[in-house]
Amino acid sequence: MALDLMVAFSESPPPLDYVLPNMVAGTVGALVSPGGAGKSMLALQLATQIAGGPDLLEVGELPVGPVIYLPAEDPPAAIHHRLYALGAHLSAEQQQAVADGLLIESLIGKCPNIMNFDWFDGLKRAAEGRRLMILDTLRRFHIEDENASGPMAQVIGRMEAIATDTGCSIVFLHHASKSSAMIGAGDQQQASRGSSVLVDNIRWQSYLSGMTQTESEEWGVDDSQRGYFVRYGVSKTNYGPPFPERWFRRYEGGVLKPAALDAQRKAKGVMQFKRSKGAARDKL
Secondary structure: OOOOHHHHHHOOOOOOOEEEOOEEOOOEEEEEEOOOOOHHHHHHHHHHHHHOOOOOOOOOOOOOOOEEEEEOOOOHHHHHHHHHHHHOOOOHHHHHHHHHHEEEOOOOOOOOOOOOHHHHHHHHHHHOOOOEEEEEOHHHHOOOOOOOHHHHHHHHHHHHHHHHHHOOEEEEEEEEOHHHHHOOOOOOHHHEOOOOHHHHOOOEEEEEEEOOHHHHHHHOOOHHHHHHEEEEEEEEEOOOOOOOOEEEEEOHHHOEEEOOHHHHHHHHHHHHHHHHHHHHHHHO
């Protein structure tokens, strides 16, 4: 349907509806990270928050609505472990709210393919009436060459069709390229593995990146503890202001919570400042 330009010129538009930080409802986005960084747990925690749970990540208030999470590479036992760990951080009322608002169905071994009509139709029906659908991971939902721009444009197009027709936002989890992971560039838009279409044709992309050795030195984190810290941010947003990145720390079961690294760095800076003053006095 064509836009009425005179109405658009003269009437104030309604405020944008964000399903995730700076991600407009009814659009397609991605969460990109190297394998094992914790993106599945992060996605699960975001899903539980939108479904009615608490903001454990402190990403800000998000409108509540039904969510469907479709993991296609983890067995139900692994998901059960994550839910059990996460449940320890929720009250009984919050657990019930999440149970009512979040549907999780493991598709491991079922070979979902969004380019197949039956799978496309099934995913579209699953998205109806929901605020968010999470596909974990992208590689498990198609059989195309991820380095080929044409097939990847069609895969993204299928997701856009579902999002547009149902109003349900879709976030697919995706792996970072090996090169970006090796050089610690996981926070860049082009960290995404495969064709640039996977970045260019979506409206929102976030990242989860492990702490590098340089970052551990900067933030005063012992190298033996570095693997517990990950950095989260939004590398592409078409419909909102920049989202300030933040550090998370992994706790038992992989649950992510905000890390208080600012205080550590400030304390370290004060200690260095005191040492420098003491050294200066010794020279006098």
